[in-house]
Amino acid sequence: MGAVSMKLSCLRCGELASVTCVEGDACFVRRLQALGVHPGRAVNVVRRAAFNGPLHLRVGSTEFFLRAREADAISVQSAG
Amino acid sequence: MPKRVALLGMPNTGKSTLFNRLTGASARTGNWPGLTVELLAAKLPLGADLVELVDLPGFYDLHGMTEDEHVVRRFLERVPLDFLVVVLNAAQIDRQINLLLQVKALGVPMLAVLNMSDEAKRFGVSIDAARLSTVLGFPVLEISARRAEGLDLLRQAIADGLRVVNNVSQAELALRLAPDETVQDEADALLRMTVKSPRELSDGMSARLDHVLLHPLWGLPIFFLSLLLLFQFIFTVGAPLQDAVAYLLDLLRDAIVQPVAHVLPPFGEGLLIGGVYDGVATVASFLPIIALFFIVMSAVEDSGYLARAAFLVDGFMARIGLDGRGFVLHLFGMGCNVPAVMGTRVMRSPALRALTMLVLPFALCAARLQVFLFLIAALFAPAQAALVLFSLYVLSLLAAVLTAAVFKRRYHAVEPVILELPPYRLPQVGTMLKSAWNEISGFLRRATQFIVVGVVAIWLLTHLPWGVEPSSPASFAGQLSQAVGFIFAPLGFDALLGVALLFGFVAKEIVLGGLAVLYSVQEDGLTQAVQLHMDWVQAYSFMLFTLLYTPCVSTLAAIQAEGKNWRLTLTSVLWSVGLAYAVSFAFYQTARWLGY
Numbered sequence: 001m002g003a004v005s006m007k008l009s010c011l012r013c014g015e016l017a018s019v020t021c022v023e024g025d026a027c028f029v030r031r032l033q034a035l036g037v038h039p040g041r042a043v044n045v046v047r048r049a050a051f052n053g054p055l056h057l058r059v060g061s062t063e064f065f066l067r068a069r070e071a072d073a074i075s076v077q078s079a080g
Numbered sequence: 081m082p083k084r085v086a087l088l089g090m091p092n093t094g095k096s097t098l099f100n101r102l103t104g105a106s107a108r109t110g111n112w113p114g115l116t117v118e119l120l121a122a123k124l125p126l127g128a129d130l131v132e133l134v135d136l137p138g139f140y141d142l143h144g145m146t147e148d149e150h151v152v153r154r155f156l157e158r159v160p161l162d163f164l165v166v167v168l169n170a171a172q173i174d175r176q177i178n179l180l181l182q183v184k185a186l187g188v189p190m191l192a193v194l195n196m197s198d199e200a201k202r203f204g205v206s207i208d209a210a211r212l213s214t215v216l217g218f219p220v221l222e223i224s225a226r227r228a229e230g231l232d233l234l235r236q237a238i239a240d241g242l243r244v245v246n247n248v249s250q251a252e253l254a255l256r257l258a259p260d261e262t263v264q265d266e267a268d269a270l271l272r273m274t275v276k277s278p279r280e281l282s283d284g285m286s287a288r289l290d291h292v293l294l295h296p297l298w299g300l301p302i303f304f305l306s307l308l309l310l311f312q313f314i315f316t317v318g319a320p321l322q323d324a325v326a327y328l329l330d331l332l333r334d335a336i337v338q339p340v341a342h343v344l345p346p347f348g349e350g351l352l353i354g355g356v357y358d359g360v361a362t363v364a365s366f367l368p369i370i371a372l373f374f375i376v377m378s379a380v381e382d383s384g385y386l387a388r389a390a391f392l393v394d395g396f397m398a399r400i401g402l403d404g405r406g407f408v409l410h411l412f413g414m415g416c417n418v419p420a421v422m423g424t425r426v427m428r429s430p431a432l433r434a435l436t437m438l439v440l441p442f443a444l445c446a447a448r449l450q451v452f453l454f455l456i457a458a459l460f461a462p463a464q465a466a467l468v469l470f471s472l473y474v475l476s477l478l479a480a481v482l483t484a485a486v487f488k489r490r491y492h493a494v495e496p497v498i499l500e501l502p503p504y505r506l507p508q509v510g511t512m513l514k515s516a517w518n519e520i521s522g523f524l525r526r527a528t529q530f531i532v533v534g535v536v537a538i539w540l541l542t543h544l545p546w547g548v549e550p551s552s553p554a555s556f557a558g559q560l561s562q563a564v565g566f567i568f569a570p571l572g573f574d575a576l577l578g579v580a581l582l583f584g585f586v587a588k589e590i591v592l593g594g595l596a597v598l599y600s601v602q603e604d605g606l607t608q609a610v611q612l613h614m615d616w617v618q619a620y621s622f623m624l625f626t627l628l629y630t631p632c633v634s635t636l637a638a639i640q641a642e643g644k645n646w647r648l649t650l651t652s653v654l655w656s657v658g659l660a661y662a663v664s665f666a667f668y669q670t671a672r673w674l675g676y
Contacts, residue, residue: 027145027428028496034090034140035498036175038264050296053395054404056501060174060277061203063286063501065391067398070496 127239359535401488413443
């Protein structure tokens with residue numbers, strides 16, 4: 001136990017975490033699932049853009065970006 | 081009756097590259113019953129059959145809700161098919177296998193292609209394709225479309241697959257497209273059986289490049305510097321080519337067109353030479369620069385850098401109600417606004433699409449670039465030329481930002497932005513040449529329609545009524561320019577220029593072709609004629625107006641077709657004309673007031 005659930009947007013860059021829950025409308029959840037983001041998968045924040053810009057994420061060999069607001073809808077558990 | 085095979089897959093799987101490899105140059109876009117978009121299709125012989133291969137838009141989810149996903153479903157429901165080919169990016173099989181399972185559930189004869197198998201090896205992903213094939217019950221082939229590896233086996237496999245008759249009716253297929261059961265458990269089980277991949281995946285090269293190119297501080301400056309260098313490259317290489325084409329077109333006129341046209345009565349000869357040939361030739365001489373522009377743009381797109389640009393600017397774009405995708409479309413719009421407007425289909429929210437479509441026509445497109453290159457070369461010293469052109473690009477961006485800021489409340493939308501950042505790849509020469517050829521053939525199409533009609537109309541206006549001194553106040557053009565002259569006078573335009581602008585609404589290239597006809601000079605004489613008719617302040621004011629005033633007819637048609645909203649289309653025209661007038665007026669009056 002011990003691992004605390006938190007928002008993906010709070011994750012530090014380079015830290016590996018495991019997805020616990022994705023909230024939001026069906027379309028958003030489906031698109032993230034198609035990109036590999038669903039409960040149980042490992043996700044990694046590679047970097048953040050300047051000026052409160054989007055988050056660069058990596059799931060498996062797939063990389064994409066997502067705004068911080070949307071990253072709030074993804075809950076993770078630190079895997080480290 | 082050819083058998084029909086559809087190519088399906090997610091974005092960034094190399095599906096289009098595979099399509100090009102299989103079909104060569106024979107592909108053409110076509111309309112399909114019940115679909116509002118055009119799809120690429122080509123006929124090719126496979127085994128004993130003639131096969132029509134259709135390239136469906138890239139999509140993530142067979143049961144998803146984006147425009148492209150609707151298109152794919154409507155296509156499958158309405159167009160009878162014999163066989164499906166699903167293209168997967170082998171390196172990303174961990175998530176793309178879901179789509180494969182969704183398609184499998186349709187029950188149509190099919191096979192799967194693991195593309196980019198070379199890239200997958202680089203990532204350390206290994207797939208047991210034979211095992212996967214056994215479990216799934218259809219062929220699974222490892223290929224590399226970029227390197228043309230495994231294509232013969234693929235052709236053979238499709239030919240073999242076509243021997244099985246597809247007995248799923250359209251009605252049955254529509255039923256099977258409706259339910260939406262998750263395939264996640266099945267996918268996970270399959271992956272455990274057949275795929276080995278390291279826990280943390282990254283190809284080192286892309287990560288190292290991103291470390292520099294996406295740097296929080298240097299990322300944006302590096303991007304804009306690269307753009308500047310690319311433009312510099314286009315003009316350095318393009319200018320001598322342009323001179324060469326202009327020279328050849330002059331030779332052609334003197335050696336062939338002029339002698340042939342001489343058999344016509346003087347009026348017909350003048351129309352053919354002074355109207356059609358000189359008008360179109362002036363525009364055509366800029367073709368090398370336009371082709372180079374598209375070659376460079378497609379190379380940048382292919383490389384994966386454009387998606388990074390979207391990442392870098394998204395934070396800023398969010399503040400003006402747009403997003404990073406809008407910025408990338410704006411860059412595309414610098415070639416031609418029409419495909420950029422059609423590219424807004426990736427956006428789901430109508431309000432966001434509307435706002436983006438209002439902004440895109442301000443992208444300084446190739447047609448306007450021709451007008452500017454010509455006027456700048458005629459009226460500014462070579463040392464200032466680059467700076468003047470750069471200022472116009474900056475102004476086009478400012479106009480876009482202003483437009484977004486003004487209209488963002490009316491077209492307010494919040495749409496999740498999720499954009500893939502594919503690994504960096506070396507651009508392929510074939511893709512680059514193909515996009516350049518598409519552009520040149522597009523120009524030739526426009527040339528035979530809009531531009532010829534436009535310059536002929538202008539020539540007739542300047543040479544009628546019968547026997548009048550060309551372009552004199554007595555000619556129709558002269559009368560028209562006197563009628564509209566009071567509108568353009570505060571902007572400093574020669575009254576005849578107003579006529580060119582009126583016709584430039586049809587296609588902006590006509591502004592330049594029209595100048596050649598209005599001043600009734602050949603292209604090499606046009607420079608002197610222009611110098612005679614305007615100074616640099618008038619020229620800059622004219623360029624500002626040409627930059628901003630109204631999207632051309634083709635762009636407006638695209639906005640109307642995509643947005644299906646008359647108010648939006650009308651807003652686009654009125655806002656841009658008003659903005660153009662205000663900016664030109666302010667510039668011209670201020671410059672004159674300052675004594676220039």
